[in-house]
Amino acid sequence: MSEYSPGHTLIETQQLKQEVPGREGPLVILGGIDLQISAGETVAIVGASGSGKTTLLGMLAGLDTPSSGAVLIDGLDLTTMNEERRALVRGEKVGFVFQNFQLLPSLTAVENVMLSLEVRGEADARTKALSWLGRVGLNDRASHYPQQLSGGEQQRVAVARAFASQAPILFADEPTGNLDTETGRKVADLLFELNEAEGTTLVLVTHDDRLAQRCRRQLRMEAGRLNEASV
Template sequence: MTTQTDLMIQTKDLKQEVPNREGALVILKGINMAIYAGESVAIVGVSGSGKSTLLGMLAGLDTPSGGQVMIDGRDLTAMDEEGRALLRGEKVSFVFQNFQLLPSLTALENVMLPLEVKGLNQPEQKAKQWLERVGLADRITHYPQQLSGGEQQRVAVARAFASEASILFADEPTGNLDTVTGEKIADLLFSLNKEQNATLVLVTHDHQLASRCDRQFEMSAGELVEVTQ
C-alpha cells in the first residue's frame, strides 16, 4: 500500500499557455496529479491533447506557465536549467518513439554514454549485460542504421534501465513499430520495470498498451482525468 512518503511525482495546478494572435493558446489547464514510487501510469489521449507537453513538464524538459512539478519532494519549477538537468541525470531515464540513438555510436557505446556521464562503475560491462538482457548480445558493435526499428528500441530500453534511474518516462515507445514488435517491446518494458521497481510514466494513444499500467489518465483539451479501469 502506498503512502504519502512514497510520492514520486506530483503536480499542483500545472498550466501551460502559449501566446498567439488571439491572445493565448491554453495547452494545460491546471493539472493536478500524484504518481507513487514503483507505479506504472499511462497518459492517453489523441494527438494535440497535451499529453506530450505534460510529459515534458514532468521531466523538467520544459517550464510551465504556472503551477508546480515536484519530483521526489523537490520542486522542479523552482530550479534553473542546470538544477533541472542535474535532477534529471540523478532520477530520470527516457524511452522515445524515435529511439534517439546517436548514429555515430555503436549499440554498446549508446548504452555506455549515459553511464559514463553519471560516473557509474564499469560502464562497458554494465552496458554489455543490459544489451544481453534485451536480446542483443550479437549486435553490440552495430550502428543504429544497421539495426531494425525493434532492435533500436531494445537498445533504447537497455540504455534507460542501465542508468539505474528511479523514474522512466516513455513517449509512444511502440509508436514506430509494427504490432508484433511493439508487443515484444512492451513485454520487455513492463517486465524490466517490475524487476527494477522503477516508476514508469507512459504516454501513448494505444489503449491496449495503457491498460497494462497500474493506472490510466486521459488527457483531453488540456485537462486530465483518471480513468477507472
C-alpha cells in the same frame, strides 16, 4: 530494486499550466493540472493528438518549463531550478524512452547505453552496458551502429539505456509508436518485464489502449485537463 516505499510520492504537479500566444488570446495547452504518482506505480496517459499528453510528459521529466505551477520530482521543485540543476536531477532521477529512439548515430549500441552510465560516474560502464544489452537480447548487436539496426532493435537499445541509468522514474513517450504491431508487442513486453524486475515508477504516453491497459492506472488528457480514465 527501488529504494522507495510504495506510498512515497515520487512525482507531483501543483496547478501546472502551459499557455502559448494565439491570435485570439493565449492558447491553453495544460490547464492547471494537479497530479500525484507514487513510487512503483505504472501510469498511462492517453488522449487524442493535441490534447497535451506529450507536453505534460516533457514537463514531468524536466525537459520543458511550464508557464506557471510546480513540478516536484522526489520533493525537488524543478520549476525553481536553472537548466543545469534540472539536468543533474534528470540524470539522477529520470530515464526516458522516446518514440523515435533518440540514439546517437555516431555511437554503437553499447556506446549509446554507456552514456547513461558515464553520466552517473559508474565504474566499468562498458561491462554494465553489455550486461544490459544482454538483458534485452542484443548481445550480438553491441558493436552495431543505429543505422545497422531494425526499429525494434533500436528501441530495445533505448530501453536498455533508460534502465541502465537505474533512475527511479522511467518516462516513455509512445514507446511502440514507430513499430509494427508484433515488434511493438515484444518491446512492450520487455518494458514491463524490466520495470517489474527493477521496481521502477513507469509513466508512459500512448495512443494504444492495449498498452495503456497494462498499466495499473490510466489518465486521460482532454483539452489540457487530466482525469482518471477507463480505457
